[in-house]
Amino acid sequence: MKRIVNIICSDKSLYAGSILIGIIIIFSLTGPLLSPYNYSSQNLSEALQSPSISHPLGTDYYGRDVLARIMHGGQITLGIALLATTIAVLTGIIIGLISAFVGGWLDRILMRLVDIMLGFPKLFIILLVIGMGYSSIGLIILFLAIFSWMEIARIVRSEVLVIREQLYIKSAEAIGLRRRRIIFIHILPNVMGTIIVSSVLLISTLILIESSISFLGLGVQPPNASWGTILTEGRIDPIGTWWISVFSGIFIIAAIIGFNLIGDGLRNILDPKFTENT
């Protein structure tokens, strides 16, 4: 624990990013417990109030408290992004490893698949799929993951191919270790740094894509709300109901900046190429 804190403090952008994301996560998780309002309970008589003391971020078209909704939306948005990232990263690692170690035609097929999947304009294809009627949260997560694992797979594969040729792996082979052990104990930890950095950056990309889908009018279904859907609700009248879209927008940007900062920071720490004098 202390070590983690030390690592976080050792890089400015990692520090700033961690605090930003920390605040957002705590806000989203504990906020709903403290808020007097439920994210979905309506009070039509209090609809569309601008920010006040009783509703710090105002109310929406149904008189729901925007603050409570943004806190709930944080859970959904971050949840979607984190889950999709996890699935994508695990898939990417597995496929990358298979591709690197099995090699041959399987490798060629998998890498061609990666090429193809990377070739799809991500937003468009997700829009297409979700626009075609598959729009539950589970499916959104699944599709986000399906169109995101390729980068990780590529990174894992190419890093493994490089590391596999390193003398310390040759040494491990010469020791007579089993292949499984060489892969998971000797090779994978050396790839982990890059994977973590890409995963963190992937989270921010997915938040961006999720909110873009919501912006185009697809995405999470009511009464659930992601930040993107909240923002879109306010877009009907962006000036008259500015508080709905402005605050949710701020959270989207803050979360993306936060994860990007963490990613940058981790890269600074893990990759000596990027070391800068701090």
Next chain:
Amino acid sequence: MKTTHLIIVVCLVFALFSCDSKIKNIKQSSSETDTTEIADGGTLVIGVRSEPESLNPLTALSQTSRNIISLVFRRLADLNEDLTTFTPQLAKKWVFSSDSMNLTFHLRTDVLWHDNKPFTAADVVYSYQLQINPNVAWDGISYKANITSVQAPDDSTVVFAFHKKSLSMLMDAVEGYIVPKHILEHDPPEKMHESHFNRNPIGTGPFRFLGWKDQQTVTLIKNISYYEIGKPHLDRIIFKIVPDNLNLLTQLKSGEVDLVEGIYPKDFQGIVKNWDGGKSSVRPVSYMGRRYDFIGWNLIDPDTYQEALQNENTEITITDYIKPNKFFGSQKVRSALTMAIDRDALTNAVNFGMALPMNSPAPPILAAYNEDANIHWLYDPRQARKLLSEEGWIDSDKDGILDKDGVAFEFEMVTESGNVRWKQVATIIQDQLGKIGIRVTPRLVEPALLYGKMLPPKDFDAVVIGWVVGLTMDLAPLFHSSSFLTPFHFTGYYSPRYDSLDSASKNTLDPETAQKYYNDIARLLSYDLPYTWLYYRLECSAIHKRFKNVMSDKRGMYINPEDWWIPLNERNRTDKLFEG
């Protein structure tokens, strides 16, 4: 982007009866006491949300296309505001034969097509032939069902012959724009949807088609040889395609766009506030439209019905295969649900005042409308709960959800994705029914799925959507048992009494008897509640105030575009640039 208007196209019903007095139509339009002389010239820019798909009256479907077509093409005659009488257009006058089975139109002889070819009776006959050709797939084909033949004894006379006498014969005959034979006869009818004509229309209207920039603009210019001498006044009408609502409103305010239809009530409220009798340049225009929203309940058990549909060997008869829905099969439950929804609050929350409460199947613009005939279900959650418990729906397991025989009262409320208003309605209903212990899950469904795979096979619990009604009304496709297998009859409502009332109303030729039947129908349906009617919407449009003599009513925004004009001192940059 989305305009899935399912238009109920119906036979003429009560167009003969007029009952204006009962509708508090919003006063509007040209009350200007402008004494300046009408000036010609100027450009009208109309902001539209989607690109027209075709400018051919035979293949057009979207509202945008229809609006443009209404400026380029003419019918034989136009319906007046009373929805009863007609104003001559391409036809100077018309007479029924003595036995009323034939209708003879005498055409104008001074009409030229936009390519300067003369308009003749042959065009009317050819238009009719295309309209009834199934390969053309004209969406108004049912209007022509009662017509046996159309003939042109000479170049300026057309005779329509009918199967049987009906009050709608005149409307049936004039419905549909007249298209030029000399151009369309070169196209095979089955290729009509790909015809060159669709993007280069030639009509007889006050404006002629000039050009179409993909996804950007459709430009019409003044038809200088229009048969009404001296009209139109405007030089140019440009339809500017701006899909984004915010963008569209911005342009309306900045003057880049002069006219926008279908403004969201919330935005409209702002425009009304700014206008405040002429303080801003954008004049709000609202009029009785033809749209209403409702909740449709599935009265039958979907699973049993699906089974019946699967079973190909069996001739499905209503009585054999209908099991009442476990929730909505009972009228008491439906009335309880209706009472549990605060429809006034809901109407206001989603329409910001731009809607009227609605209780019956007859919309206020129709002659058949009689508010007194309807049963009014007032908001009363306590009574609703009482009714439900009488039906056995009580919260026996204390989980906050009503249940009966171990079945919890929870259902999905589907609606069309992409429609913000319906989504809002479903969300509000979810909350309000939640308060009396019913769990509603709103589900947004892609239109194709909703209208294709859910409603027609009655595979849903409850639905929130809306109808656009024709200028005449017929409820048979919605509720008559003969339509049971057709897609619009998705509630599975079956009432022999309704069937007989419906037939009786259609068979009588006496308007007063018919009205009586109609009152009965309204009372019956508003009691039986296959739908819970929510509200009737007003159309919200806005136009720049420099346009004079703009009229609009329940027929729409484009009643007299050839009469619109702009005073010389109010011309803007666009006008001037185009002029020289």
Next chain:
Amino acid sequence: MSLLTVENLSVINSSSGRSISILKNIGFSLNSGETLAVIGETGSGKSMLCKSIIGLLPPGFLCSGNIHYTSSDNTKTSIISAEKSDLLNIRGREIGMVFQEAAASLNPVVRCGNQITDVLSVESKIDKNKAKKQARKLLETVGLSEPERIFHAYPHQLSGGMAQRVALALALAGKPQLLIADEPSSSLDSITKKYYLNLLNRLKQENNLTLILVTHDVDEALSFADNILVLYAGCMTEYGRTGAIKKAPAHPYTKALLNIARALKEKDFPTPIPGEISSLTNPPSGCRFHPRCPKAQDICRLKEPPSIDISDNHSVRCFFPAETI
């Protein structure tokens, strides 16, 4: 005539927050046409000495003392306090440098020939063909048998020995008076190494070059240089004429190094110096060599040894220098 004078040169690295002394009180002077060999183990600060002479210390490295360079037109420049533009005039044209890893010092994405013409065109605006001709000639001069092929080759296509020669050609392109060669031979195999040293020798004589040769190979220094400077952990331990040092090394460290070299040559088993080289980040007090020195006394631990002139041009920093024979 003294071409280069280094007085009291100290370099401190303060980039990591605290100051680390990289070089301490280095002083020597080099006459035109002479060769100076700088020897010492890895981490003794040899490369930093070269970089300070050419004025290319990395950011965060602070230089004190004096480095005076006398150009061909007899103007004196202080490298440490010189303007950027003056340094640009000196680098390449007055002082050339070959880096330790020659291949890495070549731009990977530019053909070798073009890199040379780049340098040629810095000096004067010569036309392209002339520059190309000159570049080919240079490649020939450094003993590359296929100048045409090398001219069009990219650095990664060259073998180690070739890259080293191309780097040499690049350093010579500006016709410098002084050439600094930083461990030019350490990555080459023995035959290539010898070829290379021979080449260096020839070029030196042909062009009347003054040479600073950095190496960790004592044998190389002894057989090549006129003067030898011995560095240990950033400190100058001994400086003098090659003959004098070879005959009578005064510092125990120099002596040990010479012993190993001699043993290898005479096919005896050499005696290594005990211990490891002191780290620069945490140097021992007093004489930095004392933990490994067989002669170390208490005073060596306490005080930094003074510079003692043993004879003309032969100085040592040690409390107990070996007696001159």
Next chain:
Amino acid sequence: MISIILKRALDSVPTIIIGITLTFLIVHLAPGDPGIRFLDPSQPTEIQQVIQKRFGLNEPLHVQYWNWVKRILFHFDFGNSFYNGKPSSEVLRSALLPTILLASCALIFALITGILLGILAATRSNTFTDRTITMTMMFFFSTPAFWLGIMFLGVFSIQLGWLPSSHLTSLYHDQLNTIGRFTDYIQHLLLPVLTLGLPLAATFFRYIRSGVIEALRSDYILGARARGIGYKKILFQYCLKNSLLPIISLLGVIIPALLSGAVIVEVIFSLPGMGRTMVTAVFGRDYPIILAAGTLAFFAVVAGNMIADITYSIIDPRIRYQTRKNS
């Protein structure tokens, strides 16, 4: 060289085949039916059948697929739009130009901005200038395009009224003289290009900045400096060429990103381009357009990858001569 390009092109054939097949499947296996939009249930069934047949949707899936492929291969015909009956090629041709204009302007803008700011920040590494630029770029890197677009729209079009909010040209474009038309284009493109270009510029900026910093520390730069080569030449020729390499390899990713970005930007600024055509087609279930646009996008991406590969190996000789283990 030509044979290599041909070989590379042949290599991408399976990629394209699988890609468009996948698109076809996604589109056709989706629940719902595009014909529904055009079917009026009150119409006689014969008309409904005519429409079904017109779209070829009554056939089994593999027959539809085969017909589609056959039409493409033998007639290079992607079918006519369900929506307006126009040939897909015509629809796309008119949509392609604005998107190419938008994307290339954004790309050029991003490259210039990214490179200049990247070099500026790298040479002033860890100064106030560097931090300010880096923070600003981090903001643009993290801001969703739609948010940026709305903000630009709100500030420059709505509040200040300086720039038009939609379309590629003014309505009276044809009435203007040459200079007027040119300014008209610039005015209309400025905000969309900024919206699309700024996040991209931020991406380039990050690569250039770290690349230049890295290069400045490398041995070959030290070598060049020791040879007396001037600072400007070192910066703009030596450092830049080396730090541009990762950007070129990004090209394969940039094209899909530009296409995705164009979707949002074209919707916000109502530009008549590919992105908006795609969105309209998706929402309207216009299968032929979706498929044609998807195929075109796919070709663009594959071609982009190819160009990136070839450019990369021209610029970086190491790739050219190395055994390419990785592919």
Next chain:
Amino acid sequence: MQAGTTASKTLLQIQDLRIVYQQKNTFFTADQTVHAVNGVSFSIRQGESFAIVGRSGCGKTSIAMSALGFVKPSAGAISFMGENIWQLNRKDLRQLRPLIQPVFQDYGNSLNPRMTVNKIITEALRTQPNDRTQSDAVIQLLDSVGLDSGIRLRFPHQLSGGQKQRINIARALALNPKLLILDEPVSSQDLSAGVKLIELLNSLKQTYELSYLLISHNLSTVRLLSDRIAIMKDGVFIERGPAETLLQHPSDNYTKELIDASNLTNLSKTEQA
């Protein structure tokens, strides 16, 4: 100083080894075939130290990699203790491997940067039946290569070059190998550190009865460590013999040149590319 080379049994036997690299076609170039090793035969007896000397690129490293089981020969046989290692199945090869251990020239890269010294050595100990506790074994191994046990918790980047090379050796020793393959063990070290390593290797050879296959370009250090030397050029041995004999009386010109190159006192005017 040299181990007795009496009639001990043959450990490694290499017969007519040929190694060919296929350079796959790339974007711009056609296929290429490189003959790295072109028919080489030799054997190493138990306790013997055999050196292959040649300039870089002569194919000596390919022989080592092939003997380690990393590079498949295109022809010829490599037998270790009577077993042809390229005909063993994966499991048998894995069991054989601990007996042949490499010590690479690039000592920095041959240690996993994410493992501590302790972990690096225990990984090697895993494959051995252990009679001691692991930490004892590690300490003992470090001690036998002359390292302090305090070094156990460090990571490779915290070590000096000499220390890294010693860790490499310690790891090899953990497996009780018969043969160490030393690829330029000292050439990238300072002279003094190199000499110390040679001392260590010589003493280990005695203590553990090791055999060495030594690969180097530098005759002056090879001399200190080998019993027999083979001179290699362009994939073949051009001369071989006992170390002293070969160095004293080289018969081939190339050998002479190599010997000459290690003597810098007579820098001549001859230079070749």
